[in-house]
Amino acid sequence: MKTRYEKIIADIREKSRLISHPVTFMELCGTHSQTVAQYGIKNILPENIRLVTGPGCPVCVTDQRDIDSAIGLALQGIPLATYGDMLKIPGSSANLEKARTKGADITIVYDVTEALELKRQKPNLVFFGIGFETTAPMSAWAIKKGLTLYSAHKRFFPAMEALIKNKKLKIDGFIDPGHVSAITGTGIYEKLSVPQVIAGFEAMDVLKSISMLLDQIIRHERKVQNEYDRIVQKKGNAKAQRIIKEVFETADASWRGLGKIKCSGLKIRKKYKDQDAEYVYRTLLKKIRRKMTIKPTACKCDEILQGLREPQSCPLFSKTCSPESPHGPCMVSIEGTCNISYKYGKIR
Ligand code: SF4
Secondary structure, eight states, X not given: OOOHHHHHHHHHHHHHHTOOSOEEEXXXXXXXXXXXXXXTHHHHXXXXXXXXXXXXXTTTTBOHHHHHHHXXXXXXXXXXXXXXXXXXXXXXXXXXXXXXXXTOOEEEOSSHHHXXXXXXXXXXXXXXXXXXXXXXXXXXXXXXXXXXXXXXXXXXXXXXXXXXXXXXXXXXXXXEOHHHHHHHOSGGGGGSOSOEEEOOSSHHHHHHHHHHHHHHHHTTOOOEEETTTTXXXXXXXXXXXXXXXXXXXXXXXXXXTTEEEEEEEEEEOGGGGGGBXXXXXXXXXXXXXXXXXXXXXXXXXXXXXXXXXXXXXXXXXXXXBOSSXXXXXXXXXXXXXXXXXXHHOOOO
């Protein structure tokens, strides 16, 4: 008797035979990338079905300018707190870890509550906040409690719109991010005319979502389906949406790899300007940014984040670039495509 995995793989193969052209799907969440690599899902897909990884790792898409600004603030004596992965993310010429060796006061925290605690000892502490709709509500809550934040928070949907418009890419369907969708709900995706399935994080969830996307391709449909309905609701998490809206407003933001995307950033509202590092340190940041220069690098993360390249095609992959000595953000974070490929080996 066939196992449920054998059945779903057979189902995918059967459906793929009904499609006469190559099909590319993109998964958009670092946790999906891990599941795909851990269970070798790319390797079991039929030849005409390609699954690529998009910009779902929030650490990886943080722009060099934001890293350089955070380094600049820290080197000017502003105590900084942020997530551990952020320390190794390269700016234009250094990272926060190097700034620490030069005497910058940078503390690793696991969440904003730790940063709030730390603020009692260091009143001018700045929290370097990153992430999508998943982490933004907690940052908003901490701002309301008095935490000062440098916001590199982003909205995910505008990046999907940018990917669809990118002429170098031809995406036939998205596996939408499960965590982000739990906050935003499913409605937001309906604006995009492309097959989409919101998926959970088990191997079976991802396989089912591929099968559902294939159904849409076969039927020439372009709709949003929710495979992860045990968690994701149509309207999302209203409380989280409310606090994001109360504290942040949308603004254009720069993404590593994707460039500037309209309305994709979360900027702190004027009402909370005294907790906004952009406002509090505006003169200092202006000075820091005037000196910034973007240096060319051999790292291919820009293309990897757009699904245009696999890590193994980067000449530095596993030679000079490894998780111990990362050259680019995609090798730093455990949700980064290069880090995942390094850990789980070659995937097609
Ligand atoms: S292997 Fe390293 S250098 Fe190459 S793209 Fe990935 S992170 Fe960048």
